[in-house]
Amino acid sequence: GENVEQHPSTLSVQEGDSAVIKCTYSDSASNYFPWYKQELGKRPQLIIDIRSNVGEKKDQRIAVTLNKTAKHFSLHITETQPEDSAVYFCATSHQGGKLIFGQGTELSVKP
Amino acid sequence: DAGVIQSPRHEVTEMGQEVTLRCKPISGHDYLFWYRQTMMRGLELLIYFNNNVPIDDSGMPEDRFSAKMPNASFSTLKIQPSEPRDSAVYFCASSLNGGIYEQYFGPGTRLTVT
Numbered sequence: 001g002e003n004v005e006q007h008p009s010t011l012s013v014q015e016g017d018s019a020v021i022k023c024t025y026s027d028s029a030s031n032y033f034p035w036y037k038q039e040l041g042k043r044p045q046l047i048i049d050i051r052s053n054v055g056e057k058k059d060q061r062i063a064v065t066l067n068k069t070a071k072h073f074s075l076h077i078t079e080t081q082p083e084d085s086a087v088y089f090c091a092t093s094h095q096g097g098k099l100i101f102g103q104g105t106e107l108s109v110k111p
Numbered sequence: 112d113a114g115v116i117q118s119p120r121h122e123v124t125e126m127g128q129e130v131t132l133r134c135k136p137i138s139g140h141d142y143l144f145w146y147r148q149t150m151m152r153g154l155e156l157l158i159y160f161n162n163n164v165p166i167d168d169s170g171m172p173e174d175r176f177s178a179k180m181p182n183a184s185f186s187t188l189k190i191q192p193s194e195p196r197d198s199a200v201y202f203c204a205s206s207l208n209g210g211i212y213e214q215y216f217g218p219g220t221r222l223t224v225t
Binding site: 031032034042043044045046049051089093097098099100101103104 | 166202208213216
């Protein structure tokens with residue numbers, strides 16, 4: 001069945017360090033892979049996404065890599081800042097129009 | 112555009128009462144999603160609609176939950192009767208072309224059932 005596993009569940013880094021969050025999925029038909037950031041008490045918001053015809057995408061300090069053969073994709077945040085502290089969710093598309101979300105990673109950036 | 116609008120933002124009710132949550136999607140979006148978020152279960156998809164038609168309600172926890180979308184600009188999620196374990200944040204989201212484009216989330220409704 002459809003499943004997305006996300007690791008780690010919590011991640012603590014020092015300001016300026018890099019953070020990496022990884023997701024694996026089971027549905028080989030998935031072709032869209034977004035990442036959402038949810039700050040405390042706020043709504044999830046898209047920060048970056050990648051489609052299956054691309055292996056890597058970068059937007060300033062954020063990058064996502066996709067390995068379709070291995071069915072995993074990762075979020076990389078470089079030069080982390082305290083405002084990067086939030087819960088991050090990966091997701092994959094599923095036929096019929098819905099997204100399957102991972103369990104979330106709580107990132108804490110310590111100044 | 113004002114984005115996805117949800118009401119109420121907070122709801123406190125007693126066990127056994129009926130609760131109705133409301134959502135107005137972004138104009139022109141043809142998909143609407145209802146999610147529930149709790150610490151224990153994370154972000155769960157309850158039901159979603161395409162062009163006002165329910166496509167998948169397999170995430171609706173039980174018959175106490177029902178959802179409708181009478182037109183392209185309005186949807187409701189109803190819980191009757193409510194129970195303490197229904198306490199959660201309920202998000203509505205909308206998108207164009209379903210799962211292959213960004214979903215825009217509303218601010219959420221924080222439901223507390225005592």
